[in-house]
Amino acid sequence: MTSESPNDGELEVSIFGPGYGEAIALHVGLGRWILVDSCLEPNSGKPAQLQYLESLGINASLAVKLIVATHWHDDHVQGMGMLVRECKSAEVAVSAALKSPHFSALLDLYGGGAFPGSSGVTEFVNVFRSLDERRKSGTKINAAKLAVPDKLLYRDNIRLNRKNREVEIYSLSPSDSAILSAQLDFYQRIPDTGTHKKRIACPSTNNTSVVLWVRIGDHRILLGSDLEKTSDPKTGWTVIINESQAIKEKALVYKVAHHGAESSHDPDIWSKLLSDKPFALLSPYSIAGNSLPKDEDLDRVAGLTPNGFITAPPKIKKFRPSDGVVRETIQAVTKTMRSVNIGWGQVRLRRNIEDSADYKVDLFGDAYNIQPN
Amino acid sequence: MRFQKETLLAGTNSSGRDITEARKQNGSTEGSRVQLGELVLSPPKTTPFREYSKAIQKWEGKVISLSGDTFRATLSPIVGDKLEQEAEIYVQDVTPDERSFIEPGAIFYWSIGYLERPSGRVRESIIRFRRLPMWTDNEVKKAGRDLTVYFNE
Numbered sequence: 001m002t003s004e005s006p007n008d009g010e011l012e013v014s015i016f017g018p019g020y021g022e023a024i025a026l027h028v029g030l031g032r033w034i035l036v037d038s039c040l041e042p043n044s045g046k047p048a049q050l051q052y053l054e055s056l057g058i059n060a061s062l063a064v065k066l067i068v069a070t071h072w073h074d075d076h077v078q079g080m081g082m083l084v085r086e087c088k089s090a091e092v093a094v095s096a097a098l099k100s101p102h103f104s105a106l107l108d109l110y111g112g113g114a115f116p117g118s119s120g121v122t123e124f125v126n127v128f129r130s131l132d133e134r135r136k137s138g139t140k141i142n143a144a145k146l147a148v149p150d151k152l153l154y155r156d157n158i159r160l161n162r163k164n165r166e167v168e169i170y171s172l173s174p175s176d177s178a179i180l181s182a183q184l185d186f187y188q189r190i191p192d193t194g195t196h197k198k199r200i201a202c203p204s205t206n207n208t209s210v211v212l213w214v215r216i217g218d219h220r221i222l223l224g225s226d227l228e229k230t231s232d233p234k235t236g237w238t239v240i241i242n243e244s245q246a247i248k249e250k251a252l253v254y255k256v257a258h259h260g261a262e263s264s265h266d267p268d269i270w271s272k273l274l275s276d277k278p279f280a281l282l283s284p285y286s287i288a289g290n291s292l293p294k295d296e297d298l299d300r301v302a303g304l305t306p307n308g309f310i311t312a313p314p315k316i317k318k319f320r321p322s323d324g325v326v327r328e329t330i331q332a333v334t335k336t337m338r339s340v341n342i343g344w345g346q347v348r349l350r351r352n353i354e355d356s357a358d359y360k361v362d363l364f365g366d367a368y369n370i371q372p373n
Numbered sequence: 374m375r376f377q378k379e380t381l382l383a384g385t386n387s388s389g390r391d392i393t394e395a396r397k398q399n400g401s402t403e404g405s406r407v408q409l410g411e412l413v414l415s416p417p418k419t420t421p422f423r424e425y426s427k428a429i430q431k432w433e434g435k436v437i438s439l440s441g442d443t444f445r446a447t448l449s450p451i452v453g454d455k456l457e458q459e460a461e462i463y464v465q466d467v468t469p470d471e472r473s474f475i476e477p478g479a480i481f482y483w484s485i486g487y488l489e490r491p492s493g494r495v496r497e498s499i500i501r502f503r504r505l506p507m508w509t510d511n512e513v514k515k516a517g518r519d520l521t522v523y524f525n526e
Contacts, residue, residue: 020457099524105517109508128523135522143525193513197505198478199435287459288437288445319458326430326453329485329498335443335461 005031005056006350009160011216013253013349016041016048017283017311019342021075023048024223024255028167028216029158029353031058034066035090036212036223037076038083038123042344047079050086052346064090066154066169068147069127070225071095071209072120073202075285081126088134089141092127093153093171096146097179097208102186109191110200120202147171147210148179149239150246158217158353165217165353170246173227174208177234182208206258207235213246217353220249222273224257229266237266241273250275253349253359259285259314260293260301270304279307279359281347282370284314287340291316298370312343312366426497428452428486434500436479439464444475448483467500474502 005027006012012027021039028034033053041051053060064087069080072095084092097103111125127144134142145153154169174182185203209225230236237257240247252275258264260282270278280301285292291314293301301308317339321327330337345367349359363369430453434446442465448458462483464472474481480503488495 099520101517101520104520107520108516108518109512128520131523143523145525190516191508191513193510194507196474196507198476199480201437201477287447289459289461319454319456319460321430321454323429323453325487325496326485329496330460333462333466333498333500335463337458337460340447340457340459 003055003057005058009353011219011351011353013221013255013279013281014049014052014346015255015281015283015311016052016344016346018042018344019284019286019312019314019317020340021048021078022259022283022285022311023076025049025052026214026221028065028156028214029160029165031063032156032158032167033058033060033064034068034154034169034214035064035083035087036068037070037225038079039075040079042341047083047086048346050079050083060086061088065156066091066093068093068153068171068210068212069095069124070212070223071205072098072124073205073226074120075287076226077120077123080123081130084127085130085133088139091141091145091154092131092143093145093147093210094127095174095179095182095205095208095210096148097174097182097205098124099146100183100186102183102190105190106186106200121200147174149173149175150244152246153212160354163354166215167217168215170213170215172211172213172240172244172246173225174210175235175239177232177239178207178236181235206264209257211240211257213244213251219253219351219353220251221253221255222251222269223255224264224269225255226258226264228258228261228263237264237269241266241268247273251278253279254281256280256282256301256308258292259283260297260310262294262297262300265297265300277305277307279349279361280305280309281349282308282310284310284312284342286314286316286338286342299372302370302372306371307361308370309347309361309363309367310370311345311347313368315342317342422491424488424490426484426486426488426499428484430454430486431482431484432458434460434462434481434483436475436477436481438477439475446481451482452484462500466498467502471500471502474504479503480505 008030014025016023023039024036026034035049038047041048044051067090110121151171156167158165206226206228209227211227212223214221319337343366345365347367348362351359431451432448434448437445443461483500485498488497
């Protein structure tokens with residue numbers, strides 16, 4: 001991985017992914033960074049973006065200006081607590097669905113020590129703990145912004161060669177209807193007295209995902225999170241495509257929604273929100289017997305743009321233990337067994353904010369261009 | 374008075390091996406030992422062999438779903454190979470007493486290794502479900518602090 005940080009006038013979009021997890025880092029100019037979601041880099045066990053910024057010699061506690069947790073799913077929030085703790089000067093934004101007494105109850109019930117290991121709940125408990133610490137130490141930025149459609153989450157001015165370049169980041173979702181249904185879901189997950197304790201299963205919050213619209217000078221970037229297309233016109237991509245006021249031009253970079261799944265594909269995203277031959281960035285998702293993107297998803301994206309890239313191959317990787325006894329026992333006790341993380345990679349786009357040259361693409365680790373040879 | 378004595382420790386261990394030995398030691402005579410000049414005869418000492426398990430690989434598992442004769446779970450390593458796994462495990466490999474625990478969110482431990490016994494080493498695979506207590510009325514009613522302070526509109 002190159003250890004050169006982008007120069008002041010360079011825009012960068014990096015996506016990281018191991019197979020179960022996704023994280024994004026944006027350099028908007030002048031050493032200012034925006035981080036979206038979080039996953040762990042397998043070797044260091046640190047949040048991917050922290051590890052990356054460290055490798056570039058960047059002090060994350062000063063450089064990171066905004067952190068967005070797009071939704072409550074383990075593959076998007078692993079390490080989020082550490083990210084917020086370390087990036088002390090960053091604002092934090094979360095889905096407005098989380099401002100709910102029922103979500104708060106779930107944090108109390110499941111965020112304690114009774115449930116070992118990390119989970120999305122634990123990460124959010126740690127995020128609020130860090131905000132608490134900021135408040136106690138007198139830091140002004142000590143509360144999370146709530147993302148709703150067309151809300152300006154971040155504004156900045158980048159002065160390059162005596163010219164001001166505006167930077168704006170809008171949330172395009174979740175819709176009111178999605179927020180209400182998520183809050184009902186949270187309520188239904190509050191356990192009944194007298195039932196056995198167990199770890200909470202992640203709710204179906206894809207439709208409360210925060211989709212982001214990024215404007216840096218003349219450049220536009222659409223970060224699709226895990227938002228899906230729904231049959232309800234008041235939720236999902238339909239609301240954004242039909243009602244968003246923040247989108248005025250087409251984007252040349254698209255973080256493909258929900259790991260390229262068919263359920264998140266709407267042809268109108270490509271025809272109405274994206275430029276011709278956009279840079280389409282994907283990360284794989286592999287859990288509970290589901291692997292995304294499927295072959296047909298990759299074919300579809302590859303048919304829409306020659307500039308499609310994924311952080312790691314979305315293939316099942318069979319687990320082969322190093323110990324023979326373990327290997328034999330697994331064969332007897334399990335029907336299938338495979339590794340959750342199937343690789344690790346980073347797709348990085350860089351371009352000069354001021355000129356019209358195309359993006360330069362760097363692929364690290366297992367990342368590759370999805371275009372068939 | 375301190376003196377040096379030679380102690381004869383006689384007997385066999387649980388495997389039948391003769392462990393009789395003479396040992397010089399400092400100290401005084403004790404209990405029922407018979408003192409013959411400088412030679413002290415002690416009753417045979419045997420260390421009971423305790424069975425123990427040695428894990429080669431151990432995971433903490435979380436049940437994702439149950440379907441027919443298998444359940445699907447994520448496995449986070451505790452001992453052994455370090456990568457997180459996902460497996461479909463046969464229900465018959467869970468002791469009948471614990472099968473009612475198999476439901477989404479349930480936590481269990483799966484250990485693969487050896488049981489060391491006096492009669493020899495035995496391979497073992499043990500799946501044990503964590504028995505978490507029940508939710509109390511107090512816990513459920515108390516939950517839900519005011520998060521307003523954490524949010525900016």
